Amino acid sequence: MDNIPAGDPRCSSQRQECKAMKNPTLPADLNLQVELPTIMPRSKTRPSVRHTAAQAAIEQDSEIPSLTEQELIERVNQLRKERHAVILAHNYQLPIIQDLADFVGDSLQLSQQAAQTDAPVIVFCGVHFMAETAAILCPDRTVLIPDPEAGCSLAATVTADEVRQWKANHPNGVVVAYVNTNADVKAEADYCCTSSNAVKVVQSIPEDKEILFLPDMFLGLYVQRMTGRKVHLWLGECHVHAGFRAEDIVNALQRYPDADLLLHPECGCVSQCMFALASGDLPADRTFVHSTGGMVRHVRESRTPIHLVATEVGMLHRLSKEAPQKEYIPVKADAICEYMKTITLPKLYRALRDMVYEVRVEEPIRSRARLAIDRMLEIV
Numbered sequence: 001m002d003n004i005p006a007g008d009p010r011c012s013s014q015r016q017e018c019k020a021m022k023n024p025t026l027p028a029d030l031n032l033q034v035e036l037p038t039i040m041p042r043s044k045t046r047p048s049v050r051h052t053a054a055q056a057a058i059e060q061d062s063e064i065p066s067l068t069e070q071e072l073i074e075r076v077n078q079l080r081k082e083r084h085a086v087i088l089a090h091n092y093q094l095p096i097i098q099d100l101a102d103f104v105g106d107s108l109q110l111s112q113q114a115a116q117t118d119a120p121v122i123v124f125c126g127v128h129f130m131a132e133t134a135a136i137l138c139p140d141r142t143v144l145i146p147d148p149e150a151g152c153s154l155a156a157t158v159t160a161d162e163v164r165q166w167k168a169n170h171p172n173g174v175v176v177a178y179v180n181t182n183a184d185v186k187a188e189a190d191y192c193c194t195s196s197n198a199v200k201v202v203q204s205i206p207e208d209k210e211i212l213f214l215p216d217m218f219l220g221l222y223v224q225r226m227t228g229r230k231v232h233l234w235l236g237e238c239h240v241h242a243g244f245r246a247e248d249i250v251n252a253l254q255r256y257p258d259a260d261l262l263l264h265p266e267c268g269c270v271s272q273c274m275f276a277l278a279s280g281d282l283p284a285d286r287t288f289v290h291s292t293g294g295m296v297r298h299v300r301e302s303r304t305p306i307h308l309v310a311t312e313v314g315m316l317h318r319l320s321k322e323a324p325q326k327e328y329i330p331v332k333a334d335a336i337c338e339y340m341k342t343i344t345l346p347k348l349y350r351a352l353r354d355m356v357y358e359v360r361v362e363e364p365i366r367s368r369a370r371l372a373i374d375r376m377l378e379i380v
């Protein structure tokens with residue numbers, strides 16, 4: 001497949017949010033091995049915490065609206081004991097949810113925790129594909145999500161039918177699916193990966209194989225650059241991370257020239273930053289591309305007092321708890337994942353009280369997806 005240069009009319013009708021199209025300053029040597037997309041990021045809808053069915057149930061509930069925050073916390077703590085439940089929360093969850101969780105982490109860490117726990121009930125405070133991953137790993141446990149409408153704009157960019165078609169076009173291809181995918185898409189993949197281990201997963205695949213990487217094009221570009229492998233990219237993106245621009249980074253560094261810059265590989269500016277790093281335009285000793293788990297490790301170990309954080313802003317709460325003596329500045333203060341924020345304290349309480357909403361993944365999708373997830377968990 002030919003490369004598609006920025007602004008190419010072949011993709012202009014579909015690639016409404018593509019950074020290569022919007023930003024003609026992308027470096028010419030990026031060597032984008034880009035597939036013509038069959039469909040482009042479609043989940044641009046921004047859910048509102050107020051308008052989900054779970055939120056409506058909270059508002060009509062005979063008990064919950066009259067409870068104070070403290071009463072809700074006490075009831076959550078009582079019910080988690082009674083039900084022998086474990087509460088897992090992603091780094092982007094609201095601070096109060098993170099504070100109540102038994103474990104807070106990134107996608108990989110949460111998958112590992114789900115696989116290891118012997119608790120009969122797992123309450124997953126994250127988005128739906130993450131709860132699905134827990135259900136795939138723990139079919140004998142009850143996996144609950146407090147709001148099943150906690151979706152993911154990135155996961156929604158690709159369907160299982162589209163992956164099957166892509167594989168048919170590349171019979172020598174190995175499909176590497178970022179964990180931000182729905183279960184039926186994982187079932188079509190050879191490997192899953194997270195932003196923590198995407199590079200290692202691709203490095204583990206024999207050189208004579210083509211890599212079909214989905215759905216995040218920015219993470220795929222990052223993997224391509226780090227491994228030197230030819231990577232076919234699915235042109236999906238997360239609406240939160242795609243909003244980061246190189247200008248945001250430059251402005252932040254001008255304001256805080258001595259800070260460490262922590263950059264998530266899903267960010268829309270990551271390929272430009274990699275180029276700027278290579279050309280010396282970004283400080284190589286203070287620019288770090290990390291998953292959210294990698295950011296936590298970084299601030300624990302770093303001696304730098306100020307960190308610029310380029311990912312969803314929920315991460316700042318986590319970092320502040322891990323290394324409270326340091327200062328964290330969001331590169332983009334409005335980088336908020338509304339899907340993650342659909343999980344609220346009243347919904348967490350209702351999940352434990354009413355045992356809703358159960359997430360199940362049926363066979364044969366579960367077993368097939370499990371293979372790809374197990375390969376991900378083996379390569380850490």
Ligand code: SF4
Pocket residue numbers: 092127151152153154155180238239240241312337338339340
């Ligand atoms: S931040 Fe982006 S990738 Fe993560 S859950 Fe939200 S929409 Fe999905």
